[in-house]
Each structure stands twice: as C-alpha cells, then as structure tokens.
Amino acid sequence: MKLLIGTKLPALALALLAIAPAALAQSYPSKPVRMILTYSGGIEAVARLIALRMTEALGQPVLVEGQAGAGGSIGATTVARAAPDGHTILSTTGSTQVQRGFLIKNVPYDPVKDFTPITLSWETMIVVGASNSAPFRSFREMLAYAKSNPGKISYGTSGLGTSHHLAIEQIKLLAGTNIVHIPYKGGDQVITDVIAGRIQASSSPLFSLAPSVNAGKAKYLAVLNARRFEGAPDVPSVREIVPGFEAPPLWSGFFGPPSLPPAIVKRLHGDITKIIATTEVKARLYAGGLLLVNSTPEELAQAIKRDIQTVAGIVKRAKIQPE
Structure with missing residues (x-):
C-alpha cells in the first residue's frame, strides 16, 4: 500500500491553520x-x-x-x-x-x-479662548489685531510639541501673523493666566475652559476641530476662517x-x-x-x-x- 504522506501533510497543515484563528476567537478572552x-x-x-x-x-x-x-x-x-x-x-x-x-x-x-x-x-474638542479684557471679541478679530500689532498677542499652550502648539504654529503660517507662543508645563496655569489677562489667548480642552466661560471670566473664539461643537454651536471652527488649516491629531x-x-x-x-x-x-x-x-x-x-x-x-x- 502506498503512503501519501507527501501530499496529505500540506493539506492537513493548511486545515489546521484555518481552524486555529477561529478556535482562538471562540476561546477569547481566556483571562x-x-x-x-x-x-x-x-x-x-x-x-x-x-x-x-x-x-x-x-x-x-x-x-x-x-x-x-x-x-x-x-x-x-x-x-x-x-x-x-x-x-x-x-x-x-x-x-x-x-x-x-x-x-x-x-x-x-x-x-x-x-x-x-x-x-x-x-x-477632544479644543478651543481657542481669550480673556474678557482681550482687545478682540472673535477669532477673526484676533487675527486682524495680530497683523496690525505684530508680537503683541501672547498665546499660551500646555507645552512644546502638543497639538495646541502645532495648531498655533500652523495658524501663524497660514494667516501670516506674528503671535508669541508661550509654552507652559501644563494646562491649568494657562487658563489661570488667560483669566488674569497675563496672556491674551490660549488653546485648551473645552471642558477645561468651560467653567471660566460659564462664570463670565473668559470667552471662546474658535475650535481647532474640523466641525463645531453642538454644545457651543455659535463658536466657529478655525478652518472656517483660516483656509487650509488642518488640525493636528x-x-x-x-x-x-x-x-x-x-x-x-x-x-x-x-x-x-x-x-x-x-x-x-x-x-x-x-x-x-x-x-x-x-x-x-x-x-x-x-x-x-x-x-x-x-x-x-x-x-x-x-x-x-x-x-
């Protein structure tokens, strides 16, 4: 009798390979x-x-x-x-x-x-915010002010290399403005300094700035995201005002x-x-x-x-x- 080991083993191996993932999925998770x-x-x-x-x-x-x-x-x-x-x-x-x-x-x-x-x-919804004492009421006005007053706007973020930092650098390049980036070591102090007027604007997670806005101590200017937030529908997206803007991840x-x-x-x-x-x-x-x-x-x-x-x-x- 002739043994067909040479032909049957590859077929058997393929069958086992096909069964293994299915068996793994059925037993998952095992711990x-x-x-x-x-x-x-x-x-x-x-x-x-x-x-x-x-x-x-x-x-x-x-x-x-x-x-x-x-x-x-x-x-x-x-x-x-x-x-x-x-x-x-x-x-x-x-x-x-x-x-x-x-x-x-x-x-x-x-x-x-x-x-x-x-x-x-x-x-994460990221907002551009400003103190109520800032000499602009909207994001469009902020850019116009920055063009007319180069270097006069200090813009705080939670640090170098963050999404907030990359966003303001892109805005500066696309809008042709001279805005001074102030990197902090965290987000809390950014908001404190915006409210106090030590810096004129910042970007922060919406939930971080919301209590200050609700208390009348700060204002939203724009969101970095591609679409508006339904909880603040009157706040525009940066890309509506700055053509070509693509938010970092x-x-x-x-x-x-x-x-x-x-x-x-x-x-x-x-x-x-x-x-x-x-x-x-x-x-x-x-x-x-x-x-x-x-x-x-x-x-x-x-x-x-x-x-x-x-x-x-x-x-x-x-x-x-x-x-």
Whole structure:
C-alpha cells in the first residue's frame, strides 16, 4: 500500500491553520484583559466606564492601567511588545501615536508597524479662548489685531510639541501673523493666566475652559476641530476662517499589538463601538467636551498615515526640532 504522506501533510497543515484563528476567537478572552491608558485626567473616567461595560460583554475583567508617562510612550510601548492574543489593548491619543515620533528622538515604537488598529473612539474638542479684557471679541478679530500689532498677542499652550502648539504654529503660517507662543508645563496655569489677562489667548480642552466661560471670566473664539461643537454651536471652527488649516491629531482610539488575529480584532471592534454608542457613554463624552467618533480598523489605519503627513508638514514649515 502506498503512503501519501507527501501530499496529505500540506493539506492537513493548511486545515489546521484555518481552524486555529477561529478556535482562538471562540476561546477569547481566556483571562483578564489589560486596557492600557496613555492619558490621565477627566477622560480616564470615560475609559473606565467603557472597561466596565467591556467586562460585561467579554465575560472577563477588563483591568484599566494608567501608563501616561513620557507623553504616553511608556503605555504604547507596553502594548507594542505584548503578545498578540487580545489580552492587552491600548486606549491612546493621536498625540502619542503620531506626534511623539516627530518631537522626541528615539521613540521606541513605530505607529504603523507596531500596532493593530481597532477603532477610533472620541475626539477632544479644543478651543481657542481669550480673556474678557482681550482687545478682540472673535477669532477673526484676533487675527486682524495680530497683523496690525505684530508680537503683541501672547498665546499660551500646555507645552512644546502638543497639538495646541502645532495648531498655533500652523495658524501663524497660514494667516501670516506674528503671535508669541508661550509654552507652559501644563494646562491649568494657562487658563489661570488667560483669566488674569497675563496672556491674551490660549488653546485648551473645552471642558477645561468651560467653567471660566460659564462664570463670565473668559470667552471662546474658535475650535481647532474640523466641525463645531453642538454644545457651543455659535463658536466657529478655525478652518472656517483660516483656509487650509488642518488640525493636528485630536482623536483617541483603541489598538492591539502587532499581528492581532482578525477574528479578535472583529470581536473587540464590535464590542467597543457598540459600547461607546450607548446613551450612557455618549452623555459622559458630551459632558467632557468629547465628540463620539468610531471607525473601521482600516479607516483608523488610514487616519494615522494621513496625520503623519499633516504633522510632518507642520513640523517642517514651523522648523520644530525634536528634543
């Protein structure tokens, strides 16, 4: 009798390879899932709510770990080096995934090669604000004042290389204005100094400036985002006034390690997008000045590549050097 080992073994191997991903997806998750955060503050509460609902959906605890050090690079590196089994996932920002590579030397991960995109989750509303004593009432008037009074406007941001910093550099280039950038080591002091009139304008997360605006101590001039915020519909987008303006990455999203099996990506994508679209989570996002966004994994991958080009252009034109 002739043994057909040579022909049957390859077929058997292919069959086993086809079965393995399906079996992995059916058994997933087999242990607690780590959700690594590269940010902190008020947004962390939203992530913890999502983790709670994911625990219910997955049938295993989803444990939130804050690793916001080094601009999020520590947390991103943790996930980039994790096993591709879906038990370690990343909730991070476009700033960590895209901007760090341009602004810091020797970032230990590649935003395209070292992660598996799952979905976008939300977009942070960033507002240009001013003190009530500032000599302009709108963003258009601010630009006109800056042109007529070069170097007379001090514009505060939460630091060098942040989305806020890249945005004002792009505005200066496109609008042809001489605005003095004042980098702070955090956002709280920026708002304090705007209210006191020590600086004339700033950009901050909407939820950070909102209490001062509501108290009549500051005013919104514009949003950096592509669309207006429904909670402040009269506040224009910068791109409505400055043609060609493209905001740096303001999104947040979920990623897995590289080579995460498609079946697990599909499971995580389905659960996460369903959870962030619930009334409960949307209300929490809205209260924090966040816009609900979601995407396919492919759309998130395209967003990263597009934003890499956008940030590269801003950094080059503004002559910003990595630290």
